[in-house]
Amino acid sequence: MFQLTPTVRNLLIANVVFFLLANYLPGGLGLLALYPVGSEFFQPWQFLTYMFMHGGIGHIFSNMFGLMVFGPLLEQRWGGQRFLIFWLVCGLGSGMLYSGLRYYEMNKMRHDIEVFQQDPSDVHLMDFVQNNFKAYTEAYRPNINQLHETPNDQRLIQDILTDMGKAYKASLNLPMVGASGALFGVLFAFAYLFPNTTLFIFPLPVPIKAKYLVPLYGLYELYSGVNQTPGDNVAHFAHVAGLLVGFVLVMFWERGRKQFY
Template identity: 50%
Template sequence: MLSITPTVRNLLILNVLFFIVDSYVIDLTGGFALRSFLSPAFMPYQFVTYMFLHGSLGHLFSNMFGLFMFGPLLERMWGPKRFLFFYFFTGIGAGLLFSGIDYFENSRVREAVEIYTQSPSPDALVDFTSKYGRAFHESDFMREFSNQFEENPANSQYIQQSINIVTTYYQSLINTPMVGASGAIFGILMAFGLLFPNTELFLLFVPFPVKAKYFVAFYGLYELYSGIQNAQSDNVAHFAHIGGMLFAYILLRYWNMRKTNFY
């Protein structure tokens, strides 16, 4: 069995250390998670730092498992410098795609908030929450408040509270942080699947070998499903994963067109 490579080992150690510090020592997510372009807390360095933060132990394990499984072979093939460049290129690319789509989606919400504050009403509130916050729209709080507002549409307190509700909801959207190395890991999965599609993998609890292209496809879909399920309020989080795969494909095509001997 081949030993783990130096860059992969260092990345694993860094991710685990950051998780321990963030969970038990000092809050790192507040300043180093990736924020929306629309958030006053956004800083450019977050495109790098968000990759070393994770929301839970399961989140950390799934990403580090992918790095441990597929990273060493790529590092041996490319060398430490090129592998590290690939890792950050795909991770930052994933953050950029996620942020671009996040900006587009939340800009629409911001415009809707501005329209609502100019003409608040019970019907407009229901329309706003049903269109931009389905889970919030179906909450007990919103149902109760919407009924009360509908019974008292001219009440200034209800009107102001409804404005506060849509404004607070928008602020929660743009200030929800994005963390995780998933973009870079999906980039590694894409590279492994493209370069070694027919490599047979022997997995625990699977009594037969599985070709890499099938395992990578399954693992990618599983990670995508898990990411969406763990972020019900974020309808575009999965684009970070897609971004990692997309930027991996672009970089591999670029290297191939330059006929660089990287494998």
């Protein structure tokens, strides 16, 4: 079904091996996931290793399916070495950009906690929720209403601060895994170099050209990141970051292609 090129095949094997090791070895390979900068579990090597880790069968299947579909044509055009560089740079860049965003978000969350601690009001609690856990506003609503009615309830205030601390720690120690950032870079390169290739993508009822599919997909990821719903644990902004890194690298390579061919 797929005419796998050597580098695509090797990436596929490496991802499957890491997935099996992480899921079936005692203790797994947890420190290879990418933790937020500032977490006690963060290590610099995670910017590389996280892209070989996946959260489940569906996660690795979708990423490796995309690699098998879109990777071979790019490897045939660029060669194996350049395609590998592209894959790794998109994955590294996606992880770094997303980590920068997470670092900003964690600092903002810590600041909001400090503001509430200094002035524990329902207004500042609402600010904390809207800035950091907007999708879970209704879950925080009882505490917001109760604090509004009894603003001097020290036990309530302490319980809220405890919950804030737990939420901060949980967010700080929430890792990211997956090759999606690298894959989204590949998607951009494919759409740019083979724009009129017709694709059949479930659940779309009609075929669509690559030059239309990828921008629409990017806009969907951006929208999903801004309007994240409860239970959505997908790092949508990492996908957008992968697209951006792919864009920059492809523009550089295509503008100076005489240097490489």
